[in-house]
Amino acid sequence: MKLSQNGWVVIAGLGPGNEALVTQEVRDAIGEATDIVGYIPYVKRIAPREGLTLHATDNRVEVDRATHALEMAAEGKRVVVVSSGDPGVFAMASAVFEALENNAESKPEWLDLEIRVLPGITAMLAAAAAIGAPLGHDFAAINLSDNLKPWSLIEKRLQLVGEAGLAMAFYNPRSKSRPHQFARALEILREACGADTLITFARDVTKPGQELLTVPLKDATPEMADMRTVVIVGNRDTRRVGNYVYTPRYAAEG
Amino acid sequence: MKLSQNGWVVIAGLGPGNEALVTQEVRDAIGEATDIVGYIPYVKRIAPREGLTLHATDNRVEVDRATHALEMAAEGKRVVVVSSGDPGVFAMASAVFEALENNAESKPEWLDLEIRVLPGITAMLAAAAAIGAPLGHDFAAINLSDNLKPWSLIEKRLQLVGEAGLAMAFYNPRSKSRPHQFARALEILREACGADTLITFARDVTKPGQELLTVPLKDATPEMADMRTVVIVGNRDTRRVGNYVYTPRYAAEG
Numbered sequence: 001m002k003l004s005q006n007g008w009v010v011i012a013g014l015g016p017g018n019e020a021l022v023t024q025e026v027r028d029a030i031g032e033a034t035d036i037v038g039y040i041p042y043v044k045r046i047a048p049r050e051g052l053t054l055h056a057t058d059n060r061v062e063v064d065r066a067t068h069a070l071e072m073a074a075e076g077k078r079v080v081v082v083s084s085g086d087p088g089v090f091a092m093a094s095a096v097f098e099a100l101e102n103n104a105e106s107k108p109e110w111l112d113l114e115i116r117v118l119p120g121i122t123a124m125l126a127a128a129a130a131i132g133a134p135l136g137h138d139f140a141a142i143n144l145s146d147n148l149k150p151w152s153l154i155e156k157r158l159q160l161v162g163e164a165g166l167a168m169a170f171y172n173p174r175s176k177s178r179p180h181q182f183a184r185a186l187e188i189l190r191e192a193c194g195a196d197t198l199i200t201f202a203r204d205v206t207k208p209g210q211e212l213l214t215v216p217l218k219d220a221t222p223e224m225a226d227m228r229t230v231v232i233v234g235n236r237d238t239r240r241v242g243n244y245v246y247t248p249r250y251a252a253e254g
Numbered sequence: 255m256k257l258s259q260n261g262w263v264v265i266a267g268l269g270p271g272n273e274a275l276v277t278q279e280v281r282d283a284i285g286e287a288t289d290i291v292g293y294i295p296y297v298k299r300i301a302p303r304e305g306l307t308l309h310a311t312d313n314r315v316e317v318d319r320a321t322h323a324l325e326m327a328a329e330g331k332r333v334v335v336v337s338s339g340d341p342g343v344f345a346m347a348s349a350v351f352e353a354l355e356n357n358a359e360s361k362p363e364w365l366d367l368e369i370r371v372l373p374g375i376t377a378m379l380a381a382a383a384a385i386g387a388p389l390g391h392d393f394a395a396i397n398l399s400d401n402l403k404p405w406s407l408i409e410k411r412l413q414l415v416g417e418a419g420l421a422m423a424f425y426n427p428r429s430k431s432r433p434h435q436f437a438r439a440l441e442i443l444r445e446a447c448g449a450d451t452l453i454t455f456a457r458d459v460t461k462p463g464q465e466l467l468t469v470p471l472k473d474a475t476p477e478m479a480d481m482r483t484v485v486i487v488g489n490r491d492t493r494r495v496g497n498y499v500y501t502p503r504y505a506a507e508g
């Protein structure tokens with residue numbers, strides 16, 4: 001990737017946690033940056049150096065953080081917004097474009113800024129790899145948090161995607177503030193996908209202390225997930241072979 | 255990743271094409287390999303060296319290739335099966351587990367082999383990053399080839415996932431042998447998602463000659479895709495800001 005010497009914003013994916021999963025493209029962008037912006041634990045992954053300013057902020061202000069990144073780029077800074085996983089999957093990339101849109105009238109010059117999204121290994125694909133290949137056929141990625149959409153819409157999506165026979169990966173499956181919702185999600189999934197369908201809970205994937213647990217949906221309980229867990233539900237063909245869980249590439253009529 | 259000195263099989267994702275998107279974990283596994291197995295263009299990406307045997311095969315024999323990899327590992331070889339993108343997304347990982355299952359009775363000792371899947375940057379996420387953040391909200395990944403599933407099932411999935419309001423990424427959207435199918439897919443998508451929904455065609459993503467085209471579904475034609483194209487259909491909120499296409503993180507009631 002060729003980046004200019006003027007100000008720019010790169011939204012970079014650091015992957016799920018293991019440094020060996022960061023791409024060279026992302027390392028190069030960090031090497032050229034003057035400023036790093038991101039949620040505290042992700043900014044902690046960046047080695048400090050002369051000429052690099054680290055701006056670590058709290059998680060609940062994604063659009064403010066994105067606006068700050070655009071402001072600095074407009075001043076000529078070379079800004080990397082760090083995201084875990086892939087920035088385009090339930091992470092910072094959309095927040096940056098939302099900030100750009102929110103400011104399109106007051107700061108039309110921001111629309112000409114160089115903005116690049118650098119992909120990373122997203123948690124569901126690291127979790128799938130760790131257990132085998134449960135996403136080897138058609139699948140959906142769904143954020144189970146109702147912070148940014150109504151819970152009723154999430155229920156509708158689980159029902160329809162289950163009926164479509166897709167495997168599913170869930171981000172943000174469960175939080176302390178809404179413990180009943182994941183229980184309800186499991187209920188819908190048992191109905192829509194069948195109680196024998198395999199579900200995998202992958203916690204702290206690729207990090208020290210990684211935990212992997214696969215059970216049939218009928219044996220799954222809400223306590224098996226927390227906000228550090230990615231959850232993968234297979235399709236009706238998903239099965240075990242040896243120590244692995246995989247979904248065949250083929251499917252029969254639905 | 256710690257690999258033993260006995261035989262093993264690693265299924266490694268080389269990403270969409272740009273070498274800067276290969277992870278260090280994958281580079282390390284290739285560095286330890288005695289044998290590389292894969293489809294000709296992917297094996298061509300591996301630098302030859304003393305002690306490394308390259309086995310390049312044709313695309314239409316995935317399970318045979320996987321079986322060959324397992325056979326060699328059982329003989330003590332350190333085998334890397336190379337895949338483009340992420341091996342777990344419409345690629346070689348499931349084929350290896352299929353081969354393991356097919357041989358579970360005749361070769362039960364293969365079940366004890368060390369098999370690892372190393373994730374890579376899959377084409378849809380590289381394409382999404384190249385255009386902005388069209389997959390920034392819930393989405394589905396669907397293989398439009400009917401080689402391994404009936405076309406009627408694909409139609410059903412497009413309808414249900416469209417009704418669920420998910421963005422979608424399509425692999426293998428169109429081939430010479432079934433030109434009418436992608437036209438039919440566009441028809442279903444216009445009906446299920448709305449004719450103004452944005453669709454992006456990303457060809458040779460991250461490679462020299464990368465092409466990106468975004469139009470509303472009503473203006474999309476089958477000729478805009480071929481087998482080197484990844485196609486991304488947004489949801490009803492997907493829009494342009496500046497030169498970018500993005501899907502907001504939020505959604506209203508469906």
